[in-house]
Amino acid sequence: MMHNEDVSESTQTQQPHKASWLILISIGLGVLMAMLDVTIVNVALPTIQQEFHTSFISTQWIVNAYTATYAISILMISKLGDLYGKKRFFLLSMAVFTFGSLLCAVAPNSLFLNVSRGIEGVGGAGILGLSMALVGDNYEGKQRAFILGIWGSIVGFGTSVGPLVGGVLVQYFNWRAIFLINIPVGLIAMYLGIRHITEKFHATDRHVDLLGMVLSTLTVACIVIGLLNKENDLSQSWLTPQIAGWLVAGVVLLGIFILWEIHVPHPMMNLALFKERTFVGSCVAAATISFGLFAFFTYMTILMQDYMGYSPLAVGCQRLLISAFPLVLGAFVGYLVGRIGNRLIACAALFLEGIGFFLMHVMLGYHLTWMVLIPAFIFMGLGNAGINPAISNAALENIAPQNMGMASGINSVFRQLGNCFGIVVQGLILSAGYRTSIMNGLHHSVLAQHIVTAGPFAGMALAKHLARVPHILPLIQHAYYDGVHRLLCVITVIFVLSTVGCWFLLKRKPSSDVPLDQH
Missing domain, CATH: 1.20.1250.20 (MFS general substrate transporter like domains)
Structure with missing residues (x-):
């Protein structure tokens, strides 16, 4: 060698x-x-x-x-x-x-x-x-x-x-x-x-270290999946099982991985x-x-x-x-x-x-x-x-x-x-x-809640759909x-x-x- x-x-x-x-x-x-x-x-x-x-x-x-x-x-x-x-x-x-x-x-x-x-x-x-x-x-x-x-x-x-x-x-x-x-x-x-x-x-x-490989892979997988679930629906709470469950599992597995790596002869x-x-x-x-x-x-x-x-x-x-x-x-x-x-x-x-x-x-x-x-x-x-x-x-x-x-x-x-x-x-x-900008601009109305629920990515498409509402286009633009x-x-x-x-x-x-x- x-x-x-x-x-x-x-x-x-x-x-x-x-x-x-x-x-x-x-x-x-x-x-x-x-x-x-x-x-x-x-x-x-x-x-x-x-x-x-x-x-x-x-x-x-x-x-x-x-x-x-x-x-x-x-x-x-x-x-x-x-x-x-x-x-x-x-x-x-x-x-x-x-x-x-x-x-x-x-x-x-x-x-x-x-x-x-x-x-x-x-x-x-x-x-x-x-x-x-x-x-x-x-x-x-x-x-x-x-x-x-x-x-x-x-x-x-x-x-x-x-x-x-x-x-x-x-x-x-x-x-x-x-x-x-x-x-x-x-x-x-x-x-x-x-x-x-x-x-x-x-x-x-x-x-x-087969177990170490499995634990490291599962740790990263849980954290990434939890973050991707949140990314796909930002309106979801962090405490929902499909987000918090994955993230908590990732943290727990990380702790187990560290303890294992410390004690295993060939980490x-x-x-x-x-x-x-x-x-x-x-x-x-x-x-x-x-x-x-x-x-x-x-x-x-x-x-x-x-x-x-x-x-x-x-x-x-x-x-x-x-x-x-x-x-x-x-x-x-x-x-x-x-x-x-x-x-x-x-x-x-x-x-x-x-x-x-x-x-x-x-x-x-x-x-x-x-x-x-x-x-x-x-x-x-x-x-x-x-x-x-x-x-x-x-x-x-x-x-x-x-x-x-x-x-x-x-x-x-x-x-x-x-x-x-x-x-x-x-x-x-x-x-x-x-x-915050939409709610303040539309005084917490039902329309404001509808726009907020649609999210900022859909803002301009929604503005075109609501074109008859006065000043809606600049309001949504300014909100983004x-x-x-x-x-x-x-x-x-x-x-x-x-x-x-x-x-x-x-x-x-x-x-x-x-x-x-x-x-």
Whole structure:
């Protein structure tokens, strides 16, 4: 085993420059596909619903099936990668994702499509969960920080640009093209990965903590299902069995999992990872950016499409002002991370996000044009460009090679749970502001209750239906804006608090370029 490690590290050191970039292309293409498919389907939902003649809830599970299976399976796949080969399970995940995309493209009905999206989600979990660890295996020191900068830019860009790519494909082709495009990309990425990706072999105990794997999977599953049930009906109380029951079960299982992992001789998860405060800081920052920015995209899209009146394609183009920054600046930010460390970059990025949300709160008013949002979008884009390279590099600092897959997987779980929790909590905050504005504007009348019950997502459709009621259109528009303003204030505070927390959690720049993952 030690001989294999020496051979691998020697190969790593002498790796040609061309091969180094081919490794990045393989990993990058896989990550881009996985992140695009988190958001790319959103703009196609109305078209799919019309073609399959299905309900809104069934259609919404086209999105939820991907995110749920993604979050549920990522820890198990990451651990299997650590035990039996990160490259092997990364490529297997790529194959599963590509096969799932093919099934989605030929789906004859919504049930088949939902199941196929679940298969895609399992593949996407392995791709993202192991990609960061493979970067850690294939690159060292400042080069690793630089490559992780590019990796982070792909994560941020892929999530942000999904609606634009989806809008173009739906408008000029059809919704099935969203999935067909993954097939050639996946095959190219697998071919390059088979030929060029290497990994560090290390002596490791391959005892499988089967109960730990089951408990971790069930824990995440219960929490995600509870949050998705709340997301599907924000008017439901948190105390209903289909929400509280799942969440309480998740918390109980989490406690059992921790107790089991502490006492079992060969744990599925090395809980010592959480003693490393830089790793904890990376998870906090990952959850914050997903909770604050990526979850907000849902409500910003509704604002710009329904209440400002822009087309899905136009909204995708406008959001390029946020999504283009990671693509353009990712490599440079990765270089800066290698030079000055994670803490300053991550905290600056979080603070820039906070400024962006504060500017949006100040400048939005009740305008019906997106131009007033440009300064806010610029700050959001700059923060989005800086955060992923810094936290992905921080997540791998001082982590032994045999734990890199799990560290990467845990970081990705925090991203996904942050997004799920963010969509639910932001929806509740926005709905509360919307409700207060409607009730005050219509003096708590029966009509006000009817509008509030329909919810902010149906606001503009209801306004057109009630067009004969005086001043109803501006009243509903202003109510949604009031909800958005309340939401922007909360998100701003969260980014400021996260900035302060990460400043104390993340360590300063290491004094040496010696790889920190070697124990």
